Amino acid sequence: MTLRILNLRIEREIDVVASRQRARQIAALCGFNAQDQARIATAVSELARNVYSYAGSGRVEFAVEGVTAPQLLVIRIEDKGPGIAHLDVVLAGRYQSRTGMGMGIIGARRLMDQFDIQTATDGGAGTGTGTGTVVTLKKLLPYEAPLMTAASVGEMSAQFAVLSPDVSVSEVQQQNRELLATLAELKTRQDELMQLTRELEDTNRGVVALYAELDEKADHLRRADEMKTRFLSNMTHEFRTPLSSIRALTRLLLERVDGELSPEQEKQVRFILKGAESLTELVDDLLDLAKIEAGKIDVRAAPFEVNDMFSALRGMLRPLLVSTTVDLIFDEPEGPVTMMTDEAKLSQILRNFISNALKFTETGHVRVSATLLPKGDAVRFDVEDTGLGIAPEHQQLIFEEFSQVENRLQHRVKGTGLGLPLCSKLAALLGGSVTLKSTPGVGSTFSAVIPVLHDDMPEPQIFQPDMAEGGGTPVLVVEDDRSTQLLYRSYLRKTSYRVIAVRSVWEAEQAWTVEQPAAVILDLYLNGGDSWHWLAKIKDDERRKGVPVIIASEVADRQKAFSLGADAYLGKPVGRDELLAQLNALCHQVRPS
Known part of the structure; x- marks a missing residue:
């Protein structure tokens, strides 16, 4: 419209x-x-x-x-x-x-x-x-x-x-005001940067000594936890493979790839899929904990706006509000706040806080806010609810693995007791911390203080194509759900196409530098990435705008997708024949680069 x-x-x-x-x-x-x-x-x-x-x-x-x-x-x-x-x-x-x-x-x-x-x-x-x-x-x-x-x-x-007749004069005055405001903002940021540099220089020698002491203590803790970490890592890897197979096979059955199912068979297969997804969530949490404790998890720091992350969270969490009367409110920070840290891990922390708040809040609201701290070096994220609250003697317990507090809502909300411990460890991995303020019968406020700039920037990882996929016309699949990726692989197996699967816009950019795709299959709402702006970006790029983009999403906004340059729009769940028909039609239109 x-x-x-x-x-x-x-x-x-x-x-x-x-x-x-x-x-x-x-x-x-x-x-x-x-x-x-x-x-x-x-x-x-x-x-x-x-x-x-x-x-x-x-x-x-x-x-x-x-x-x-x-x-x-x-x-x-x-x-x-x-x-x-x-x-x-x-x-x-x-x-x-x-x-x-x-x-x-x-x-x-x-x-x-x-x-x-x-x-x-x-x-x-x-x-x-x-x-x-x-x-x-x-x-x-x-x-x-x-x-x-x-x-x-x-x-x-x-x-x-x-x-007015003096519109030219007033417009020049407005432009002068904009220029002065920009110069003042640049001067303020320069002063803040110089102040931060001086503080870092003053504390550098003390930090070096502190690191030496922390390394000694960390080495002792690593030896004490080595057996537990190795057990968790090995077992979760062993569980993940069969669970992925179960989820993939149930998806194939539900898609009727090998024939029709009776209503009772479909009901049973959906029970199997739901159980496998619950176990996969538990396994993923265990593996994340094991990786953090082993020091094998990477922080992919990249610049992003807090407002954009809140917008993505609002869209991802909308399905949780269908069966509740609780209001989910996002208070945007005053002015733009840009952070240079791992957006996906920060988003994971906030999603866990918000989903817990929604589980244990029967009426009222859940409010999410972000506040830039006075020094400007960190942002405090608060998730405040009007739920049951947590007694003081239990507030430390909930941050221990597999620990849960008994309450009257426990029978209808399920959990593993790993979400909050994982949030605490992820916050620590990003250089921040997690705190809790709660009053029984009034509500709780979970807070995460995260540095604006992550101080351990990893080297960009070079995308390596999966040679097991064999030859064929490359199709870049940007989809953060593993089971959906597997579904696309199944659809395109034994065809003239080859899947290049990535889970984020950042990974898609890396993959594109390694191999030019003939087409792109793009999910609109990714975990930790803005697909709308990325679609606009590639369609405004002279080198890439000729590559057809097929939107595959549960969000029905065809006009905006086509206006931004999408070549086709498929609603989820995507059918095999429908997808192949679009690929066959569009790939023949691609001009050689």
Whole structure:
């Protein structure tokens, strides 16, 4: 669904300034922050100035696409001028205009999530018969932005400020304010960095001595726990293989790959699958604990926004709210908070806290918040509930492995007693800690304090293709569920395709550097990755946009997926014939790189 916001004619030079002002107003009303408002306004004004300078007149159209968050702000700038000659040279950044600049188009392209330009010239004949130029800009609205509807768009139109005769002066003043604010922010960050550097230098010698003492104690603890860790690691590996086989076989049976099932057989197979999934969850927790204790688990630190992680958590945890009346509330931090740590492990900690809170809260709410600590070197994540609460004598017990506190809800909620101990160890692995405040009958607050910057950055792992898959046309499968990956492997076995399976956007980028896929099968909501922005990224990349992307997801938002460049959309569970038909149709369209 497309909601049109505003059409603006460009006929005079003042209209260029007006387009910038309108772009900023619309971006603000759509929920963009101040930086994104400036980016959008700058991109629109650059392209509007091109229309006025080279075509004489044109128009700017603002619209919103999509029915679910995040929606798309779509801006279309078009003219009926002579078109753009040598467009490839312009997009490559090698063109210089008569004004000496020539950077407006590529500058606007860098400021937006997606950029498309269509132009037709008169072939250099100077006849003015070109059909003009159409530039389409797209930017995803923030996840926390309110959903735009026809009614809200109508209200938005009433909030546009009337353009005054001194609009040029006011717009220059606004740009000056934005520049001053940016310079002040840069100065503040520089001062904070210098202060942090001085503190690190002052404490470095003490830290070296402390590490030596900790190494000695850690060596003693490793020897004491060696047998237990080895047992857990070996046993969980032995359990994982048959469990994976059971889950894969039940998936194949439920997909009717080898024939139909009777209703009773399907019911029994689903019981088997549910039991195998529960055991797999227990085995995964045990293996994670064993790996942490053995020091064999890797921290994959990468930059991410806390707001983006909250949005992903909100989507992943939505199914847990179906059978409860408890409200799950996310309080976004004030201003953007960027962290450089392992987002997947931090997300695992918060998911465990939230799922526990939902289990033991009958009425009220579960509130999730993030607060940047005063020094700016760590973020405290709080999960506060209005549930049963935990008595003081039991608050330490729940962080011990296989320990659970008896309560009146225990009969209907199951658990292994490994979730909270694992959270504690994961937080420690990230350089942080976990705490608990609770009052029986009032509620509990679980907190995790995690450093903003992880101090043990691992070397990037080089993706190694699975040679056991044999030859064939490579298909990149971006799917975080192991059983679904196995299902795709089964579907494409004995076909002309070969599966390259990864579990995150980060791994997909690594795999792409090793081998160019002929097609991509992408799940929209991954554990610890934003598929929407990655889809927009690859479709805006000149080297990769020709690779067809098939969306395979339980989320029904076809229009937004196609608007961002998806070539096909399949709802889960995906059928074998349907998937092969799409691959056969799309892979024949791929242009050689």
